[in-house]
Amino acid sequence: MKLGIVTDSTCDLPVYFIEQYQIEVVPSILILEGKEVADGIGISRDEFYRRLPDFKIHPTTAVPSIGEFANRYQKLLDAGCDHVISIHAAGPLTSMVSAAQQAAHEFSNRVTVVDGLSLSLGLGFQVLAAAGSAESGLEAALAAVESTRRRLRLFAALDTLEYVRRSGRVPAAITLLGSLLSIKPIIELADGEVKAMSAVRTTKQANARMLSFMRQVGSLERLAILHTGAEARAREFLDQLMNEMNRSLPRDILMVNVTTVIGTHVGPNGLGFAAVRK
Secondary structure: OOEEEEEEHHHOOOHHHHHHHOOEEEOOEEEEOOEEEEOOOOOOHHHHHHHHHHOOOOOEEEOOOHHHHHHHHHHHHHOOOOEEEEEEOOOOOOOHHHHHHHHHHHHOOOEEEEEOOOOOHHHHHHHHHHHHHHHHOHHHHHHHHHHHHHOEEEEEEOOOOHHHHHHOOOOHHHHHHOOOOOOEEEEEEEOOEEEEEEEEOOHHHHHHHHHHHHHHHOOEEEEEEEEOOOHHHHHHHHHHHHHHHHHHOOOOEEEEEOOHHHHHHHOOOOEEEEEEEO
8 A cells, every 4th residue: 555644834844855855745824924924935944933923913824724735635546546544733723624524525436635733843743753654554644643743742941921821722721821920831731631741930840841851762763852942042952962871862852843833833043852762
């Protein structure tokens, strides 16, 4: 059985992985100053985060049309795929999975839609698991996705709660954390749910707390350091990891400036990591 893989642009996978595995990526929609643009088109991530605090109209996001998903499924099936696995951003946080499921109805059980229950490389690592196991068939690929999700941890230290408060996509209890003395929250995204894990007052304290959470994960199969326009902070964090946990880290560590459609809702200068335990 030849399998095709579809995901969306919130997976944050580097281009070389997409090309290597011939993954179809449906771009999410960024609404910037009243105009809809496909994620990754018209404005770089660096420029977006640089300008984000100063936009007169705060950017918003939208889910691609059902037709966008259907076009990708048809493309892969026409190219000789027997079945398509479509893995998408957390259903509790976005209607991406719903749109994919509606599109899949047109294809007579030849498309399996999976809720990745995560974002950024938390989703991307599941997509890679499916792609890496695709030659072994549908059941093996789905099992690889489930195994990766079960071993996944995704944490983020936000510089401010202003953006998540605007988004309305996290529990009110978390946004209340940041209303006192400019506290910086640390959150975990687990099974599609945003959980408050800690709250500190300075960036240095946030980085230290993130290191403590990383230590708890243990030896790693995959790791991505995530940031929202804060590369210097992310590289400093990686240096600290290398000094403290070198033997527990995978050889290839990704450094990713998170896509704009996620950054719209979490704000600039954030730090995170997506880790898959061995």
